[in-house]
Amino acid sequence: MSTNLLEHARGLRRSGRLEARLDEIIAGLPDQDDDTVCRIGQLLVTADAGAVAENHPALPTATVSVIGSSTLAPIRAPLAGMLGFRGFVPTIHVGDYAQYMAELLTGVDGEAEADAIVCVLDGQEVFRRLPAVWTPEQVADAWAAVLDELVVAVSGLRERSTCPVLLTTVELPPRRMAEIVDMTSRTQLSLVWREANSKLLRVSQELPGVYVIDSAPIVAQAGSLADERLAAYAQIRFSENYFTELGREIAAIVAALRGRTSKCLVVDLDGTMWGEVLSEVGPTGVVSGEGPVGECFSAMQGVVRHLAAQGVLLAISSKNDDELVRTTLRDNANVDLAEDDFVAIAANWEPKPNNIEAIAQGLNIGLDSLVFVDDSISERGSVRTALPSVRVVAVDHKEPALHAHAVLRAGYFRSLHVTADDLERAERYRAETQRLEFQRSAGSITDYLVGLATRIDITEPTDAEVARISQITLRTNQFNTTTVRRDPGVVAALRDSADSAVFGVRCTDRYGDHGLIGAAFVDITSDAWHIDNFAMSCRVLGRNVEDAVIAWICRRAKDAGASAVTGTFLRSPKNAKAADLFAGLGFSTVSQSAQDASYRLELGDPPQLPPHIEVADHHALIVEGVPTP
Structure with missing residues (x-):
């Protein structure tokens, strides 16, 4: 075990300076072995969140609430350590023993601020519903009851909250299989258990914002599911290694939810x-x-x-x-x-x-x-x-x-969805080489912009495009006016609401298709449209695409009868490139502080569309721009 960082962290804890120097502890975690990461995780959960925020306002935080059917307190340290490994200051909430159903129905501790709610079930949740002498058919019935209750409860949570929910599949306890002596019944029990877990895995395809973690690879990596003594005496039905591997998996998914997927x-x-x-x-x-x-x-x-x-x-x-x-x-x-x-x-x-x-x-x-x-x-x-x-x-x-x-x-490349945009990424970056060569040969920046023949298409996203719109909010950090992250379920709900609109922005030029590169979220009222968030890939910055999108929104708002468009900018450690978007287009500053600003534009004279960009409007309201090939 690597002890230098651990001893350093312990020394900081003893001296009361852990919060002041937490950044260096988190920065050092990727160099450590699992045991050290988990031991430091135990210190991370003791850090005072207010003091950390005061000392390190730029450090990202992650909050995870864990509930389940057994004693889950031992996950706190490994999960905190693995979140720290991914660069987050962790906050971990652990629910009460076997109260997951009530918590899903009435409220999970930390639900309001959580980045994810994790529900960890174990096999005893099925077997506790059975008599001492049971059959595989009875196991199937008990599993059906567990699944029905779980789906209802998770659906209710998602109706009241946008917080993503992570479920785990349930491993068959080895002792339960050993209780069956004939091979036919053993086979039947295995089939029942696998079919139930298959149904559980499908929940993620049926409920937006719900993701299911397959426990089988975790057990294979951890080496064991549980310690029988801890299971019997303390109701801890998962081994230390299992919690470590599950913590790593949860941290990878949280990183994906927070847009920290490596590219x-x-x-x-x-x-x-x-x-x-x-x-x-x-x-x-x-x-x-x-x-x-x-x-x-x-x-x-x-x-x-x-x-x-x-x-x-x-x-x-x-x-x-x-x-x-x-x-x-x-x-x-x-x-x-x-x-x-x-x-x-x-x-x-x-x-x-x-x-x-x-x-x-x-x-x-x-x-x-x-x-x-x-x-x-x-x-x-x-x-x-x-x-x-x-x-x-x-x-x-x-x-x-x-x-x-x-x-x-470590799951550095974990993503919620692999989109068509992802699959075309390498080819687009190769095309970028041609653009750079053209830029070097162009006589002026104007010649370059006109010669690119940039065209943008602004439409409401189809069902197939919702995942990519979500991905833009999750992964785009530099040109993102509020850095509000939205999973696909939330994107779809906002798109379908009468009080809001979601617009996707596609961009092409003479060298190829950039794909779906921007997303705008708009709250709609009878007299004003509010740009709640606008995020755009940096690969098309420098050619006024962002100006064209906002100008298009303003013109569409005017055509819809609105008298003004408003916008918000929330500062983050990386989104300075978006800070002047609204002011640069003639919006008036309504309020401003070090952390945020709000803007308003009266629609008597909407912003002009950049002349070198063609805007193809599929709502037949605007077709402007005269690009020259």
Whole structure:
């Protein structure tokens, strides 16, 4: 166990300075083993939230309420530690023993401020409804009752609250299976249990804002479901390792809910993606694909390609000769990666922090969207020191069988939904290279903007687009007027309400389709429209797309009979780019403070649409702009 950070944190707790220096404790957690993360988590739950907020207003917080059918207090420390690992200051509420149904129906502790409510059920919740001597058929009936009650209660919670709900599938206690002696009944019990969990998993497809965690992989990783003695004496029906793995899973989902999904995986090559040193053995000499060690590296390459197929951007930062790297990717049949799999290749002898920073700038994404994996302790250390917001994953070239597990375990790339926009992301970033070349060749910024031939389409999102609209609110931090996060269920409800509207913004230009890049949420009254939130991808900043969207909203509001449009800006640590949106379009400042501002525009003369942008209005109200190809 790594003790330096733990002892440091304990010393800060004893001296009363933990809250003042909590940022450095949280920053150090990704370097620690699980035991240390959980032990520090025990200290994190004792931190005074007010003092932390006063000392570190920019540190993100995460609040999770955990309820269930057994004693769940032991999850508090590992869950807090894993949330800290993901960069959050944690607040954990744990419900009373076996009171989950009443809490779902009447109110969960911390529900109002929670980022997620987690309901953890165990097998005894089914078996407590059965007589001492039971049959698989009776188990099926008991399971049906549990599911019916759970769905009703969770549906009621979602009607009164927008808080996401996480449920866990329920593992069959090994002792219960051991009670059955004949193989036919054992098979029947397994079928009953699996079918019930399948129905539970489908709840996430039927109830918006509800997500179901499959417990089976967690048990496989944890090694055991429960300690029989703790289950009997303390009603703690899950093992310490189980709580640790469940805490990791919950933290990954909360990070996705809060828009902290990583977008780009930056990989080293020698010792990370293949064996041997390329500069010493040449393009055909690297180890990959053949033999046990080569197959391990090939498996790692397969995982990386699978991530890329789901929208994760791939980049290389390797101390190597560029041409050697490209030759290996092109010509070595045993390497299951190609040049085209990567949106950026930085193969040179420059410091890796410099290359990684350049990759982020070239892709126009934040450093906190990058995950870097390397087998070198010194390289990892240099990146952690110079770029603390980059997630760094350690692998060991002597143990390539563990590489893929190391990359996947933390769930850095976890997303609520993989959208069509995600799947097209790599191709769009390649097209961006052409835009940059055109920008360098353009005579002026005006020539560049006109020559891009930008067109935006503003429509209410279809059912298929709701997940992407939600994703924009979750992931967009820099150009986001209020940074209010909304899950797909909330987006759909606002779209369908008579008192509000949701608009999605698509953008294309002469080099390709940017996809669905913006989302605007509007509250509608008879005399005014209020822009509750407007978020837009940074990849189209710098060409006045945001101005065109707000101008379109103002004109549509006027056509609908409104006399004014209002807007709100809530400051966050990263959204300074959106601070001047309303004022820049002629809105008057109604009120302003260090944290927020409100604006109003009388609609006698709505803002003009930028002349170099074509706005295609599918409501037949506006078609303006005369872009020149």
